[in-house]
Amino acid sequence: MKIHNFGAGPCILPQEVFKKASEGVLNLDNSGLSVLEISHRSDTFQSIFDQTKKLVLDLMRLSESTHEVLFLQGGASSQFALVPMNFLKQKALYIDTGVWSAKAITEARKFGAVDSIKNTTDEGYLKLPDLSRMKSEDYDYVHYTSNNTIYGTQFEDVLKTDCPLVCDMSSDIFSKQIDFNLFDLIYAGAQKNIGPAGMTLVVIRKTFLDELVKSKTIPTMFNYQNHIEKSGLLNTPPVFSIYVAMLNLTWLKDQGGLSYFDSYNRQKSFLVYDELERNSLFTPKIYVGSRSSMNITFDLIHPDLSTDFLEFSARKGIHGIKGHRSLGGFRASLYNALTLNSVEYLVEILSAFEREHVN
Numbered sequence: 001m002k003i004h005n006f007g008a009g010p011c012i013l014p015q016e017v018f019k020k021a022s023e024g025v026l027n028l029d030n031s032g033l034s035v036l037e038i039s040h041r042s043d044t045f046q047s048i049f050d051q052t053k054k055l056v057l058d059l060m061r062l063s064e065s066t067h068e069v070l071f072l073q074g075g076a077s078s079q080f081a082l083v084p085m086n087f088l089k090q091k092a093l094y095i096d097t098g099v100w101s102a103k104a105i106t107e108a109r110k111f112g113a114v115d116s117i118k119n120t121t122d123e124g125y126l127k128l129p130d131l132s133r134m135k136s137e138d139y140d141y142v143h144y145t146s147n148n149t150i151y152g153t154q155f156e157d158v159l160k161t162d163c164p165l166v167c168d169m170s171s172d173i174f175s176k177q178i179d180f181n182l183f184d185l186i187y188a189g190a191q192k193n194i195g196p197a198g199m200t201l202v203v204i205r206k207t208f209l210d211e212l213v214k215s216k217t218i219p220t221m222f223n224y225q226n227h228i229e230k231s232g233l234l235n236t237p238p239v240f241s242i243y244v245a246m247l248n249l250t251w252l253k254d255q256g257g258l259s260y261f262d263s264y265n266r267q268k269s270f271l272v273y274d275e276l277e278r279n280s281l282f283t284p285k286i287y288v289g290s291r292s293s294m295n296i297t298f299d300l301i302h303p304d305l306s307t308d309f310l311e312f313s314a315r316k317g318i319h320g321i322k323g324h325r326s327l328g329g330f331r332a333s334l335y336n337a338l339t340l341n342s343v344e345y346l347v348e349i350l351s352a353f354e355r356e357h358v359n
C-alpha cells in the first residue's frame with residue numbers, strides 16, 4: 001500500500017532524492033567512496049558545498065556579493081539564541097505567533113530588551129496579529145516566524161519594517177516566490193523543504209554584518225563572523241545534510257523553481273481547505289486570512305470520533321496527520337515533495353469518512 005506522508009517534519013522528500021542520496025552513501029559519483037567517509041576539506045566535498053550555496057542563492061535570487069550563506073548545526077532552535085547574541089544591542093521587536101516564536105523571545109530576553117506583539121483577541125494564536133500600525137524604526141531588528149508549523153498560520157506577505165528584518169522561515173522556505181532581498185537574516189531548519197534534519201540554513205545580508213555586536217564573550221562557534229571568515233567551514237559541517245540538500249534543491253529547481261511550487265502549493269492547500277469547509281464532520285482551525293498553505297490544522301466537529309478517524313485514515317495509508325500534542329486535532333502538512341495526487345487522496349479520505357458517519 002502506498003503511504004502518503006503528511007508529517008510536519010522531518011517530512012516527505014522526493015523519492016528520486018532518496019534514491020540518489022542512497023547511491024551517494026554507497027558510491028559517490030563512482031569514486032568508490034561514500035559521501036559519509038570523505039573529508040570535508042576534499043575538493044569533492046567543496047564542490048558539493050559550493051553547489052548547495054549556489055542553489056540557495058539562485059532560488060532566492062540573491063548574489064554572493066551581497067549575501068552570506070551558512071550551513072550550521074544546532075537546529076533553528078539554536079538560531080533563537082545566535083540571532084540576539086550577534087545582533088541585539090539595545091532592543092528588538094518580536095512578533096509572537098506561538099510556540100516557536102515564543103521560544104525565540106525567551107532566548108532573546110537573555111541577551112537584551114525585547115518588545116513583542118501578539119494577537120490579543122479571543123482567537124489567540126489561531127489568527128495572526130494585525131501589524132498594520134507596527135512601529136519598528138527604533139529597534140535593532142524585527143523577528144518573525146513566517147509560517148507557524150504547529151498552529152497552521154502563515155504570513156502571506158513579507159513584513160514591512162523600518163529596521164532590519166529577521167525571519168525564522170523553517171517551515172515555509174522555498175515553498176513560494178517571495179522577495180528574499182527584503183530580509184537581513186533568514187534562518188531555517190533543513191528538515192522541511194530543504195533536506196534532512198541536521199543542518200540549519202542561515203542567509204545574512206553582508207551590510208547587516210556591520211551591525212554585529214562587538215563582544216569577545218560570544219563563544220567561537222556562536223559568532224556568525226567566525227563562520228564567515230572561514231567560508232562556512234569553521235569546523236566539520238553536517239556533510240550528509242548538505243549533500244542531500246544539494247540533491248533536493250536541484251530537484252526543486254528542475255521542477256520549475258519557486259514560481260512553480262508557489263502555484264502548486266496553493267492549488268494543493270485550496271483543495272484541502274475547500275473540503276474542510278464543505279465536509280460536515282471537519283472544520284479548519286485557522287481563520288481566513290491567516291491560513292497556511294504548508295500546514296493545515298483542523299478539528300472534528302465531534303471530537304469523540306478522533307480515534308476512529310486516525311485509525312480509518314491510517315488503514316488507508318495516510319501518515320502523520322495527528323495534530324501537535326500542544327494543540328490536538330489534526331494537521332496535514334503539504335510540503336513541496338507531497339504530490340497533488342496525495343492531496344486529492346486525502347480529500348477523498350475525508351469525504352469517505354463523512355459518508356461512513358453521516359446518513
Ligand SMILES: Cc1ncc(COP(=O)(O)O)c(C=O)c1O
Binds near residue numbers: 076150169
Ligand atoms: C517554525 C519553526 N521554527 C523552529 C523550529 C525548531 O527547529 P529545530 O528542531 O531545527 O530546532 C521548528 C521545528 O519544527 C519550526 O517549525
